[in-house]
Amino acid sequence: xxxxxxxxAATTPMDRSVVETxxxxxxxxxxxxxxxxxxxRQARAVLDDSRHIIAQSINARKDDEIVFTSGGTESDNTxxxxxxxxxxxxxxxxxxxxxxxxxxxxSMEYLETCGFEVTYLPVDExxxxxxxxxxxxxxxxxxxxxxxxxxNEVGSRMPLYEIGQIVAPxxxxxxxxxxxxxxxxxxxxxxxxxxLLSTSAHKLNGPKFLGFLYRREGLNFASFLKGGDQELKRxxxxxxxxxxxxxxxxxxxxxxxxxxxxxxxxxxxxxxxxHGLQENKVAFEVNGNSADNLQHVxxxxxxxxxxEALLTNLDLNGVAASxxxxxxxGSIEPSHVLTAMYGKDSPRVSESIRFSxxxxxxxxxxxxxxxxxxxxxxxxxxxxxxxxC
Numbered sequence: 001x002x003x004x005x006x007x008x009a010a011t012t013p014m015d016r017s018v019v020e021t022x023x024x025x026x027x028x029x030x031x032x033x034x035x036x037x038x039x040x041r042q043a044r045a046v047l048d049d050s051r052h053i054i055a056q057s058i059n060a061r062k063d064d065e066i067v068f069t070s071g072g073t074e075s076d077n078t079x080x081x082x083x084x085x086x087x088x089x090x091x092x093x094x095x096x097x098x099x100x101x102x103x104x105x106x107s108m109e110y111l112e113t114c115g116f117e118v119t120y121l122p123v124d125e126x127x128x129x130x131x132x133x134x135x136x137x138x139x140x141x142x143x144x145x146x147x148x149x150x151x152n153e154v155g156s157r158m159p160l161y162e163i164g165q166i167v168a169p170x171x172x173x174x175x176x177x178x179x180x181x182x183x184x185x186x187x188x189x190x191x192x193x194x195x196l197l198s199t200s201a202h203k204l205n206g207p208k209f210l211g212f213l214y215r216r217e218g219l220n221f222a223s224f225l226k227g228g229d230q231e232l233k234r235x236x237x238x239x240x241x242x243x244x245x246x247x248x249x250x251x252x253x254x255x256x257x258x259x260x261x262x263x264x265x266x267x268x269x270x271x272x273x274x275h276g277l278q279e280n281k282v283a284f285e286v287n288g289n290s291a292d293n294l295q296h297v298x299x300x301x302x303x304x305x306x307x308e309a310l311l312t313n314l315d316l317n318g319v320a321a322s323x324x325x326x327x328x329x330g331s332i333e334p335s336h337v338l339t340a341m342y343g344k345d346s347p348r349v350s351e352s353i354r355f356s357x358x359x360x361x362x363x364x365x366x367x368x369x370x371x372x373x374x375x376x377x378x379x380x381x382x383x384x385x386x387x388x389c
Contacts, residue, residue: 006365030241066212075200075211088116094116103177127290147175151297155180265359273370287342
């Protein structure tokens with residue numbers, strides 16, 4: 001049976017050249033970057049080179065504004081919790097949105113138990129906030145605004161430039177979770193006036209358990225992890241040099257030209273899928289459909305079909321997809337993103353599937369997906385007689 005991987009928003013396969021880079025480093029560069037001998041200096045050189053490549057990718061002013069972490073969750077937690085702790089004397093109000101990743105929402109919920117106040121901006125049916133709501137929510141005691149660059153479940157993009165212009169003159173710092181967007185969109189932290197930015201390497205064909213936190217120079221808060229003085233005393237723990245070198249390789253591959261090519265490729269897949277389902281008279285609607293969405297993500301409501309039954313049948317037919325964030329895939333709770341967009345009583349919440357494309361996918365994969373979906377949804381129309389649902 002042919003297997004088709006269409007869950008790239010959850011994680012991506014590592015690029016072959018990334019694997020080769022990491023393998024070379026594991027065999028030849030094994031020193032501790034904090035050591036002063038030859039082997040340590042060798043590791044430090046790789047670390048510095050990688051940090052420079054990544055800093056340039058977001059137009060950071062200085063390389064040391066990049067702090068390597070274990071991934072998006074740690075980066076989000078650090079940016080939000082440590083900002084709150086460091087700035088609590090300046091205010092105890094934070095702003096975010098209702099469709100953020102759990103790493104942001106649970107950090108906010110934790111801070112609420114510590115006496116902080118959080119405003120959760122609502123979104124419309126396309127998954128967008130309004131700038132008027134943001135302006136209205138800002139207060140003199142607002143110390144942080146955390147709004148994602150692109151949503152991991154429906155692909156909706158937030159207007160980072162406009163948000164940055166609104167937040168910059170205020171007392172607040174601007175953090176964005178760019179885990180899903182980094183590597184696909186051009187992000188300029190100077191132009192967008194971003195103070196803090198989180199990423200994860202495994203979303204752009206790099207290694208898992210690695211990411212970075214961009215931290216604008218002059219923002220002072222304690223290391224989230226307590227221990228050694230690595231990362232200029234901003235993140236304790238010995239740096240994973242092979243993985244960091246692999247991350248830098250993945251970033252180099254995803255240059256501006258490649259980003260554009262991938263976006264165009266994924267947009268083609270999206271239109272191919274929509275057209276194919278329409279041709280086969282499948283009853284569906286695209287959730288949060290917008291022309292400026294992240295093109296690699298499409299979230300579809302299959303009317304009258306349980307997402308649990310759909311996912312089971314897709315898996316039995318060799319197709320990997322999801323009903324939302326992989327980080328909450330084991331939960332029976334409905335998607336908080338779709339709930340925020342359409343309401344808890346909407347059938348979309350329990351009848352929607354996310355497909356997310358990667359560089360390894362082909363038009364043949366999408367044709368096969370259309371065939372499988374048509375077969376499954378036709379079969380599920382007779383669920384009362386055959387017990388599928």
